[in-house]
Every structure is written in structure tokens, then in C-alpha cells.
Amino acid sequence: MRITCPFCGERELGEFTYLGDAKPQRPAADAGEDAVYDYVYLRDNIAGLMSEHWYHGGGCRAWLKVTRNTLTHEISAVEPAAGAGAAKVGA
Amino acid sequence: MRGNQANRLTNGGLIDRSAPLNFRFDGKTFSGFKGDTLASALVANGVKLVGRSFKYHRPRGILTAGSEEPNALVELRSGARREPNTKATTAELYEGLEAASQNRWPSLNFDVMAVNQLFAPIFVAGFYYKTFMWPAKFWESIYEPAIRRAAGLGRAAQVPDPDHYDKAWAHCDVVIAGSGPAGLAAALAAGRSGARVILCEEDFVLGGRLLADGGTIDGLPATEWVARALAELTAMPDVRIMTRTTLFGVYDGGTYGAIERVNDHLPVPPEHQVRQRLWRIVAKRCVVAAGAIERPIVFAGNDTPGVMMASAMRSYINRYAATPARRVALFTNNEDGWRTVETALGAGLQIAAVIDARAEVSPAHRSLASKNGFTVLNGSVNGVDGGKNGMRKISVSLTGGARAEVEADGLAVSGGWNPAVGLTSYHRGRPKWRDDIAAFVPDGAPPGVAAAGAANAAFGLGACLREGFEAGAAAARDAGRSGSTGLMPVADDEAFSLTPLWHVTGEGKAFVDQQHDVTASDVELAQREGFQSVEHLKRYTTLGMATDQGKTSNVAGLAIMAAVSGKSIPETGTTIYRPPYVPVAIGAFAGRHRDENFHATRLTPSHHWAAEQGAVFVDTGLWKRAQWYPRAGEKDWLESVTREVKAVRGGVGFCDVSTLGKIDVHGPDAGAFLDRVYINAFSSLAVGKARYGLMLREDGIVYDDGTTSRLAEDHYFLTTTTAKAGLVMQHLEFCRQVLFPDLDVQLTSVSDQWAQFSIAGPKTRDLLREIVDPAEDLSNEGFPFMGAREVKLRGGMKARLFRISFSGEMAFEISVPARYGEALVRNLMIAGKPFGVTPYGTEALGVMRIEKGHVAGPELNGTTTAADLGLGKMMSTKKDFIGRVMAGREALVAPNRQVVVGIKPTDKARRLRSGAHIIPKGETPGPDNDRGYVTSVCFSPVLDQWIGLGLVERGRERIGEIVRAHDPLRGEDYDVELCNSVFYDPDGGRQRG
Incomplete structure (x- = not known):
């Protein structure tokens, strides 16, 4: 598998580390235990397009949001995480 | 005794008669020529018996001339370089080659275990499962060792491999698997377009079936055309030709696996060179021109030495100038098989008979028969007489019911051709059935992959060239190369007609999978016993599960299954195709990463x-x-x-x-950031001060600890444990980039600085x-x-x-x-x-x-909370931080949790061991009374005795209690006292002094 890092270009899988579903958002400090429980433990078992967090540890150390089809492994989009620095580079 | 190559033709073939090579097989010395494989050299020397079969120890010969070979497996080389299950049909001959037959004792000719043939009726499908069920404890000690001695293939070397292996990457526009007419035409078209091309050929010369079957291309004899194509391709700077290289796998994102046998054709790799190299090739497009595999027909005695695929017989005669038999019979159900008759006649061999299963035989063939004085029988072979010295006679059941016998020492068999659908069927692709050629053909392919030529069921030479050329041109175009492809090579198309025939019933064992000794009756039995899905059939009978992965047997097995279950072959379906297409040595996957280089140091x-x-x-x-x-x-x-x-x-x-992980944290929000990742506060830390910090995982369990110092208002220097250095960096980057992108903070790993x-x-x-x-x-x-x-x-x-x-x-x-x-x-x-x-x-x-009671890895073990470690008071209640909410869950704050406590034996001379379980006095050791365990121990020079730390239920409330340290692993049981975990200088005066 190959992932096109927005900072480094197309690189092979071995440079990246997988984390998981990028959809769950960390709840606000006052959201309560149930919301945090859901965030920590509950995951959809997605067959199809999934937005995922990948870490380019073997490259620029950016966290990426990768849209991957879990049925085919086809990657349709890669974007940097909000704090990965893209906005500041462009600014 | 020196072999004299009695079966070598005086002329022709692609061998170099000026370069004789000596080799040894089972201790006997023979000679062959440069250009031979081990199999062709054995054929030239009249050696028919080359191995014993997996289960029944039946004598076996050479069936094919390629990487689909199920039978002719040998142990190549000796000592630490001994390589089991090497196909004699692909092993290139070199001076001094040593090979030994497998699965026989004491010798190939006299094999004691051949007695298994007498017990054959019990070695049926599922035999191991049925027979050795009971008593269960006998399995490991008696049954399995005995079965392993009796059944099997070659022996591993049992000592470390002295050779080196390498891994490499390559990038190109178009990768092509196979260099037959389709592959060469594809390479020419793509190369001329300006594409960067890699052409992989598993053989040591280019040409594929052209080497055996010849033909005329662009008016030139095939071998001359191949030489011309090779010269043109070699002159192209962006075309790389890799012989001795098998493309074995298709992976995601246009990545292909290939194994290059760099020095397998030499006794020992030259100094500083590798034996094999594993390639990962990244290509925009792939053309699979892997050809087709001729399939056997299943009949009794079809494994007798001397029975050979018709195409293989042509290979041995035409390419290697070696004659596998003197008097040859042909059993065919298609037009292509007849080419073997022409080849055999050309080599001066006798034709005993042609048994053609088709109703009609063309007048041209009839006149060939009458001109050369052999008969054409309409019917099927249903038995072979012979044994370890080869076949003598075949029996034929004629259409209409009569029987006939034919004396012959060689039988060429052609059941038609199966396109090599492996590479195009990875990624869970399923090939589709084509009735006219009675074969599975590619139905789509992984993204970027296209089949051409015989791999795509185009069997004629002209069609192979056309498909290959067009596929090569299309691949180059898709890769963005638009140069002129020049003229397409042209050849005539041969007619191909076939009447499907899979299995001829008869007396005796008829083998479907010769490498795993699976017979037609095994397949039928599996069906009767309810193993009707092809995936079940495969696993129950082990059909297609040997090192050849059923290249010559799978389709016949499916056909027999379909016949007995009353379904069609496409309804029966195929099993899933998975890489690798040929066996790849684990050493090649490991490459340089072995011994002291297993990981970086x-x-x-x-x-x-x-x-x-x-x-x-x-x-x-x-x-x-x-x-x-x-x-x-x-x-x-x-x-x-x-x-x-x-x-x-x-x-x-x-x-x-x-070795501690070291991270510089810079920025106006550095303090606020650390407040969120540590349980304690860092924004309040004064410049010029250090503080111990503890991080939790989001689920509330302790993740890591370390000291972090504030070197400037906007600069902290954070340390992690040695073990978690990389992971903490990754975690902190996640927090910074994903969770808290609003904070103005930067992280720099300075561990190595x-x-x-x-x-x-x-x-x-x-x-x-x-x-x-x-x-x-x-x-x-x-x-x-x-x-x-x-x-x-x-x-x-x-x-x-x-x-x-x-x-x-x-x-x-x-x-x-x-x-x-x-x-x-x-x-x-x-x-x-x-x-x-x-x-x-x-x-x-x-x-x-430990003397100071500091926690480390054995206590930060992925199950403990801050409070378990005695650090609960560090948890700030004034801020949010990673793990805060989940750390408050009922079970994580329960009063009966196991917490860190000091432990010392009551007998000062006693050695404390980590892992010992803590059992209250007077209670029976066991899971119900287990109150914790010893995590860390040392001999304390200060206290002059062994001491330790442990995780003990309600440990801090039990300080002073005498409990048992129960250690069933070491057979020990002794009294220990639970004590304060800080054994030395508990008020800390020394470190502050």
C-alpha cells in the first residue's frame, strides 16, 4: 500500500503507523463519562469508505486523515490533521 | 559410473555442447551441458526415477519442464546450503551440482516406506483426522512424529544459512511478467513508447514457449526473433530485463513482489554477492504475460515415471535436445497435443500410438499417422504398467467399449491449457469459466493489471503477439508515455480445438495432485463425506496445498468434484488465489535483517x-x-x-x-499543552525548575513518566522512559496536531542530540x-x-x-x-x-x-492507575487532561485495587523473586486467594537483604502484615512482610542535602 503524504509525496506503507477511525471527536471537558466512554471505546466496523488517522513517523511526523476503502484498500484522499502545519505553511 | 548422455540428440537445442558440466544425483556422477536444467540433464542421461511421493512413496519421474512441476523435487546442494523441495525442472545446471532425491530410505531404488502403498486403502482423504483422534495425548508423542517421518518432502539444512539475501525497491511505468511472445511484444511496445519498463522472466533465458515450440515471427525463426527483440530492448536505456526473476505477488497501490535468483545457478555466490534478492516493484501498470500451464488428464497410473506433459516432452526435445523416451505414445484431447508427435518424429523417435479422446481427428493427422506407421486410437488411456524403472505399457479403452494395449516407454499427455490466472486473481479476484477452451480465464484483474497472451487464453502465436503488443502499448499510454510503438510483430495463428476430458475411470490409483498424493477417489470421498465447498475440499484432501499450489491439479480436482456433485465446473468455483505464485525463501523476506542485524542497534x-x-x-x-x-x-x-x-x-x-526519550517543547502555549498531556500542572512550573510528570492513556491507565524542566518561558525539555520514547513522541504529536490544533506549540525530538x-x-x-x-x-x-x-x-x-x-x-x-x-x-x-x-x-x-521505591516499567505495566502507583495525589482537579474522565471510573478507583507496596522476606537470608504471588497467611494458594504479586526485586546493599516492590490488593492498608510469597513456577513458598515502598531515606533528606 502507498500513501501520498501532503508534505512528503507518495511513500510506502512501512513509513506510516495506523491509529484508526478519525471520526470520533474528543469530547469537551464537561461532556461527562458516557461521552468519553463512547469516544475511547466505541467504533463503527466500517465496510467501505473510512476516514482514518495515520502517522507519518518514518517521514515528516505529520498526522494525516486518510480516506480509505476498507474493502479494496483504495485510498481516495489524504489531508493533514488540523494542527499538522499546512495552514501555517500556506499563510 | 559416468553418465554418457545416451538420450542426448547430436544436433539442435539451446544447449552449449562446448561447455560440458559434471553433476551428481544421489551420489552418481553424470554430465550435462550449459543451458540444461537438472531435469533436462537427467532426461539426457536416461534417469526416469527422481523421487518418491509424499504419502505412498510411489516412484515418480519428471512431469513438466517448468515451475509448475509437482514431482521432480530434490534436495539441492549439501550441508548448510542444502535446499529441500527444489524443482529439478527449474534448477539451472552448474559444474559440480549436487542433488539428492527426497522422501526415500535407504535409497530411491529400494524405499522401505514404499510399504505404505500396501496400506493405501487407509491413507484416504481425511485419514489423519479420522485415524489418530484418540487417545488425544498420543498425538504429540507418538502419532505426529511417526507420521512426520513417513510422510514428507525434503529435509531442511538444520543449520544457519551461510548466504546473504537482499531486499530492493524498483520503480517503473510498466512491469511485465513473462517473456514469451506476449511479454516480449508488450516490452517492445511499451519500451518504444518511452516507458520505463521492467521485464521479469523466471527462466534464465527469454522466450517462454518459443524456446520449445519455435514458430515464425516477422519471417524469422522464433529464436532469431527473440534475439532481435532482446537486442532492441537492451539498447533502450529505460528497459530493464530481469531473468531468473519471478513476479510472485500483486499488492495494494501498484506494488509487485518479485524474487530474483541472483546466484542460484552457481554452487556458491561469489564473494560479497547475495544468493537471492527480493524486489518490491512499484509500477503504474502491469502486463501479465505469464503464459498457460498444460493440464494432465487423470487416469490410473498417471504418476508412473515416463508419463509426461506433452508440452514438456517438446521442451526436452526441442530446447534441450534430450529425449525422454524412445517409443512415445500421445494421449490428447486437443489439437495442440499433436505437436508433440511432430516433435518426436523430428527427433527420430518412434510413435507407438496416438490416443485421441476427440471424436474427429483431422485428415492431416491421419495421413501423418499412416506415413509414419502408427495408429490413431479413438479413446482414453485407463491404465499404465510400470514402476520405478519407468512405464512399459498402457491400456486404452476405445470409444465403443473395446480395449487395446500399447507398448511404449513414454506417454505424452495433453488435457488442454489453463491460463496462469494466479497474478490476475489476487485481490480476491475470481476467474471466469470459458466453455470453448474448458478453462478458467481472467475476469478483470487488480487495478493497473492486465493479462495478455496465453495468460489471457489467447493460445495462438499471432494472437499472443497481438495481445501482448496492444497491452504493452496501452500500459505505456496509461502511464503517460506517448511515443511511437512501431510495427507490431506478426505471426500465424494455429487452430485450437478441444474436447474436455478430466478423468478416465480405471483400476488403480489415479492422481489428481501428485505432490500431495491426492487421488480422484479422495476427491469423490470428500464429496460423499460432505466436504462439498471447494475450500473444504482443498483442506480436507490437501488438494493444491503443496509447494506447487496445485498448478497442474486444481482444475482437474474441481472438474471431478463437479462431476460427482452433479454441478458444473463454474458452479463449483475456484478457491481463493493468494501470493506467492512460487515458493519464496523466508531468507529472502528477511534479507539483511538477521542475526545481529535483525533490528537496528x-x-x-x-x-x-x-x-x-x-x-x-x-x-x-x-x-x-x-x-x-x-x-x-x-x-x-x-x-x-x-x-x-x-x-x-x-x-x-x-x-x-x-537512552531516555528527550523532547523539546517550544511555543507560547507549551505550558498549556503539557497541562493537557500530564496529570499534573506544568504551566505553573517556574523557569529553572524541573518536575516529575505522569501521563495517562485516554482510558485512564498510566502511560509514561519522566522529568520535565522549564528552561525558558516558552521552552520546556521533556523526558520519557527509554521504552516509550518513540511512542510518546507519536502520542504528543497526535495531541498537538489532532486533539489540540489551537495551541501554538511545537515538538522536536532531541533524543539523539x-x-x-x-x-x-x-x-x-x-x-x-x-x-x-x-x-x-x-x-x-x-x-x-x-x-x-x-x-x-x-x-x-x-x-x-x-x-x-x-x-x-x-x-x-x-x-x-x-x-x-x-x-x-x-x-x-x-x-x-x-x-x-x-x-x-x-x-x-x-x-x-527499588531501594527508593520509585516505580518503573514493571509497575507501569499497562494495567495500573496513578493511584495504584501511589501517585494519585498528583492528579490535578483544576484542569482537563488526557485520561482524566476514564481514570475516575468505578473499577479504577475501587478500594480493593492492587497497589504498589514494599516487600521483604522475613528471613533476611532468603532471596525474593519477582513473579511470586502474594497469598494471605493461612489461606490456600490459588486464584481465589491471590492478592497480588512481586513486580521488582533486588539485593539491597543498604539493608543487606533482598527487597522488592509488588502490586498487592489494599497493599498500603496492610503494611506490617506477614503474607506468603507463593511461587509455583520455582517451587518456592516463604513468608514476606509488606512494608513501605521507600526502603531508603524515606524523608528524602539525602537528595535535598
Whole structure:
């Protein structure tokens, strides 16, 4: 598998580390235990397009949001995480 | 006895008669020529028996001339280079080659285990499952060893492989698998378009079936055309031709696996060269021109030496000028098989008969028969007479019911051709059935992959060239190359007609999978016993599960299954195709990553100095760390470690702690960021101060700990444990980039940039004053406990000094740029001589941390909370942080949790062992009464006894209680006292002094 890092270009899988579903958002400090429980433990078992967090540890150390089809492994989009620095580079 | 190549033709073939090669098979010396495979050289020497079969130990010969060979497997080479299950049909002959037949004892000719044939009726499908069920305990001790001795293939070398293997990457526009007419035409078209091309050919010469079947292309004889194509391709700078290279797998994102047998054709790889190289090829497009595999027809005795695929017989005669038989019969159900008759006649062989299963035989063939005096029988072969000395006679059931016998010492069989659908069917693709050729053909392919030529069921030479050329041109175009492809090579198309025939019933064993000894009746039995899905059939009978992966057997097995279950072949379906297409040595996958290079090795800045001192090193993750520094006369590690501890506690010592993860945290929001990742506050930390910090996972369990110092308003220096250095960096980057992108903070890993040493003991200041510029105030007032700042060393170099203590002694940690680490150590030794400075290793470090009750890896074990470690009070209630909410869950704050406590045996002479379970006095040891366990132990020189830390239920409330340390693993049971975990200097006066 190959992932096109927005900072480094197309690189092979071995440079990246997988984390998981990028959809769950960390709840606000006052959201309560149930919301945090859901965030920590509950995951959809997605067959199809999934937005995922990948870490380019073997490259620029950016966290990426990768849209991957879990049925085919086809990657349709890669974007940097909000704090990965893209906005500041462009600014 | 020297073989004389009696079956070698005097002319023709692609062998070099001026380059004779000697080789040994089963101890006998033979000769062959450069250009031979082991199989063709054996054929030339009249050797028919080359192995014994897997289960029944039946005599077996050579069936094919390629990588689909099920039978002719040998052990190649000897000693540490012995390579089992090597296909004689692809092993290139070299001077001095040594090979031995497999699965026979004491000799191939007289094999004791051939007695298995007498018991054949019980060795049916599922035999192991049915017969050796009971008693269960006999399986490991009796049944399995006995079966393993009797059944099997070659023997592994049992000693480390002395050769090297390599892994490499390659990138191109178009990768092509196979160099037959389709592959060469594809390479020409793509190459001329300007594409970067890699052409992989598993054979050692290009040409594929052209080498055996010839033909005329662009008016040239096939071999001349191949030579011309090769010359043109070689002249193209962006075309790379890789022979002895099999494309074995298609992976995601246009990545292909290939194995290059770099030096398998030599006895020993030349110095500094590898035996094999594993390629990962990244290509925009792939053309699969892997050809087709001729399939056998299943009939009784079809495994007798002398029975050979018709196409293989042509290969041996035409390519290798070696004749597998003198009097040949042909059994075919298609037009293509007849080419073998023409080839055999051309080589001066006798044709015994042609048995054609089709109703009609063309007039041309009839006249060929009458001209050459052989008969054409309409019917099927249903038995073969013969054994280890080869076949003698075949019996034929004629259409209409009559029987006939034909005397022959060779039988060429052609059941039609199966396109090699492996590469196009990876990614869970299923090939589709085509009735006209009775074969599975590619139905789509993984993204970027296209089949051409015989691999796509285009069997005629003209069609192969056309499909290959068009596929090559299309692939180049898709890859963005638009140059002119020039003229397409042209040849005539041959007619291909076939009447499907899979299995002829008859007396005796009829083999479907010859490598795994699976017969037609095994398939039928499996069906009767309910294993009707092809995936079940495969696993129950082991059909297609041998090293050849059923290349010659799978489709016949499906056809027989379909017939007995009353379904069609497409309804029966195929099993899933998975890489690798040919066996790939594990050594090639490992490449250079073996032995000391299994993983990278990280050396501390003081490593070379420590090695000079004779330090004993321990592997911690990728690091090598000095464990202790033995001195002459010390009888064991304990004596050395005890000396080191006493030297530190009584004077001064130092230890390399550079392995800790080190992260610079910069930015106006650095403090706010650390507040969110640590349970305790860091924004409130004063500049010039250090603080111990604890991180949780989001589920509330402790993740990591370390000391973090504030060097400037917007600059913190964070340390992690050695083990988690990389993971904490990843975690913090996640927090920064994903969770808290609003914070203005940057992280920089500086683990490798700083050499860091702990200097500890009451004489630490005396030593430091010799190193540090005299203007720096190191007094308790000028540099108090938990102080942290940059200092100037004598000579002007800058360093960082942290007044932190893991040992419990008055201590500093000093950081210098990593390249000065070794110089610093050498200077510490010189400057520290008057104070008796003593280097200490990780063992002494561990002893002192246990004496001080500090938690480390054995306690931060992925199940403990901050409160379990006695650090619950550090959890801030004034801020949110990672893990805060989940740490408050009922079970994580339950009063009966196992918490850290000190442990010491009541008998001071007793050795405490980690892993021992804590059982209350008077209770029976067992899971119900298990109250915890010992996590860390050491011999404490201060207390002069063994002590430890443990995780014990309600441990802090039980201090003073005598409990049992129960250690069934070591057969020990003794009394211990639960005590305060801080054994040494509990009020901390020494580290603050």
C-alpha cells in the first residue's frame, strides 16, 4: 500500500503507523463519562469508505486523515490533521 | 559410473555442447551441458526415477519442464546450503551440482516406506483426522512424529544459512511478467513508447514457449526473433530485463513482489554477492504475460515415471535436445497435443500410438499417422504398467467399449491449457469459466493489471503477439508515455480445438495432485463425506496445498468434484488465489535483517568507552546499555552491582541515561499543552525548575513518566522512559496536531542530540566543581533540588544541569551535545579519580530505584492507575487532561485495587523473586486467594537483604502484615512482610542535602 503524504509525496506503507477511525471527536471537558466512554471505546466496523488517522513517523511526523476503502484498500484522499502545519505553511 | 548422455540428440537445442558440466544425483556422477536444467540433464542421461511421493512413496519421474512441476523435487546442494523441495525442472545446471532425491530410505531404488502403498486403502482423504483422534495425548508423542517421518518432502539444512539475501525497491511505468511472445511484444511496445519498463522472466533465458515450440515471427525463426527483440530492448536505456526473476505477488497501490535468483545457478555466490534478492516493484501498470500451464488428464497410473506433459516432452526435445523416451505414445484431447508427435518424429523417435479422446481427428493427422506407421486410437488411456524403472505399457479403452494395449516407454499427455490466472486473481479476484477452451480465464484483474497472451487464453502465436503488443502499448499510454510503438510483430495463428476430458475411470490409483498424493477417489470421498465447498475440499484432501499450489491439479480436482456433485465446473468455483505464485525463501523476506542485524542497534554516547572498561551490555529495546562494570576478582554480577551501589551511596558514581526519550517543547502555549498531556500542572512550573510528570492513556491507565524542566518561558525539555520514547513522541504529536490544533506549540525530538549522565552520591558536587565553570553556583541555595538550567563548563562549553535524583542521593543529571558525550565521560573519570568516581550500570540504577521505591516499567505495566502507583495525589482537579474522565471510573478507583507496596522476606537470608504471588497467611494458594504479586526485586546493599516492590490488593492498608510469597513456577513458598515502598531515606533528606 502507498500513501501520498501532503508534505512528503507518495511513500510506502512501512513509513506510516495506523491509529484508526478519525471520526470520533474528543469530547469537551464537561461532556461527562458516557461521552468519553463512547469516544475511547466505541467504533463503527466500517465496510467501505473510512476516514482514518495515520502517522507519518518514518517521514515528516505529520498526522494525516486518510480516506480509505476498507474493502479494496483504495485510498481516495489524504489531508493533514488540523494542527499538522499546512495552514501555517500556506499563510 | 559416468553418465554418457545416451538420450542426448547430436544436433539442435539451446544447449552449449562446448561447455560440458559434471553433476551428481544421489551420489552418481553424470554430465550435462550449459543451458540444461537438472531435469533436462537427467532426461539426457536416461534417469526416469527422481523421487518418491509424499504419502505412498510411489516412484515418480519428471512431469513438466517448468515451475509448475509437482514431482521432480530434490534436495539441492549439501550441508548448510542444502535446499529441500527444489524443482529439478527449474534448477539451472552448474559444474559440480549436487542433488539428492527426497522422501526415500535407504535409497530411491529400494524405499522401505514404499510399504505404505500396501496400506493405501487407509491413507484416504481425511485419514489423519479420522485415524489418530484418540487417545488425544498420543498425538504429540507418538502419532505426529511417526507420521512426520513417513510422510514428507525434503529435509531442511538444520543449520544457519551461510548466504546473504537482499531486499530492493524498483520503480517503473510498466512491469511485465513473462517473456514469451506476449511479454516480449508488450516490452517492445511499451519500451518504444518511452516507458520505463521492467521485464521479469523466471527462466534464465527469454522466450517462454518459443524456446520449445519455435514458430515464425516477422519471417524469422522464433529464436532469431527473440534475439532481435532482446537486442532492441537492451539498447533502450529505460528497459530493464530481469531473468531468473519471478513476479510472485500483486499488492495494494501498484506494488509487485518479485524474487530474483541472483546466484542460484552457481554452487556458491561469489564473494560479497547475495544468493537471492527480493524486489518490491512499484509500477503504474502491469502486463501479465505469464503464459498457460498444460493440464494432465487423470487416469490410473498417471504418476508412473515416463508419463509426461506433452508440452514438456517438446521442451526436452526441442530446447534441450534430450529425449525422454524412445517409443512415445500421445494421449490428447486437443489439437495442440499433436505437436508433440511432430516433435518426436523430428527427433527420430518412434510413435507407438496416438490416443485421441476427440471424436474427429483431422485428415492431416491421419495421413501423418499412416506415413509414419502408427495408429490413431479413438479413446482414453485407463491404465499404465510400470514402476520405478519407468512405464512399459498402457491400456486404452476405445470409444465403443473395446480395449487395446500399447507398448511404449513414454506417454505424452495433453488435457488442454489453463491460463496462469494466479497474478490476475489476487485481490480476491475470481476467474471466469470459458466453455470453448474448458478453462478458467481472467475476469478483470487488480487495478493497473492486465493479462495478455496465453495468460489471457489467447493460445495462438499471432494472437499472443497481438495481445501482448496492444497491452504493452496501452500500459505505456496509461502511464503517460506517448511515443511511437512501431510495427507490431506478426505471426500465424494455429487452430485450437478441444474436447474436455478430466478423468478416465480405471483400476488403480489415479492422481489428481501428485505432490500431495491426492487421488480422484479422495476427491469423490470428500464429496460423499460432505466436504462439498471447494475450500473444504482443498483442506480436507490437501488438494493444491503443496509447494506447487496445485498448478497442474486444481482444475482437474474441481472438474471431478463437479462431476460427482452433479454441478458444473463454474458452479463449483475456484478457491481463493493468494501470493506467492512460487515458493519464496523466508531468507529472502528477511534479507539483511538477521542475526545481529535483525533490528537496528542504538549505541549510547559512552558505549565505546564502556566497552573499553569491559562493561556487560544488556539489550533494552534497540539500545545496548552498560548493565554493570565487572572488576577483576569479582565472582559474579551481584558482587559488581553491590560494589557500584555502595560506591554511589558512599561517594560518587555516574551512569549513562542518554537512552531516555528527550523532547523539546517550544511555543507560547507549551505550558498549556503539557497541562493537557500530564496529570499534573506544568504551566505553573517556574523557569529553572524541573518536575516529575505522569501521563495517562485516554482510558485512564498510566502511560509514561519522566522529568520535565522549564528552561525558558516558552521552552520546556521533556523526558520519557527509554521504552516509550518513540511512542510518546507519536502520542504528543497526535495531541498537538489532532486533539489540540489551537495551541501554538511545537515538538522536536532531541533524543539523539543530547548525551545525558546521572551523577549521584554525596561527593557529586565535589566532582562537578572540577567540570563546571567555577563561576556557577552549585550550592544548595544556588542550585536547589529540582533546579534546572544551562551552565558553562570549564573551557566554555555549554551544558544543561538538572538537579534530579533517581537514586535517592544528592544527584545531578548533566546534558551535553551527544558528540561530546564520550569526552565528558573520560573527563569525569579523570576529574573524579580523587573522589573514587565509579561508573555504574542499569542494574545498580535499578537497585537504587527499588531501594527508593520509585516505580518503573514493571509497575507501569499497562494495567495500573496513578493511584495504584501511589501517585494519585498528583492528579490535578483544576484542569482537563488526557485520561482524566476514564481514570475516575468505578473499577479504577475501587478500594480493593492492587497497589504498589514494599516487600521483604522475613528471613533476611532468603532471596525474593519477582513473579511470586502474594497469598494471605493461612489461606490456600490459588486464584481465589491471590492478592497480588512481586513486580521488582533486588539485593539491597543498604539493608543487606533482598527487597522488592509488588502490586498487592489494599497493599498500603496492610503494611506490617506477614503474607506468603507463593511461587509455583520455582517451587518456592516463604513468608514476606509488606512494608513501605521507600526502603531508603524515606524523608528524602539525602537528595535535598
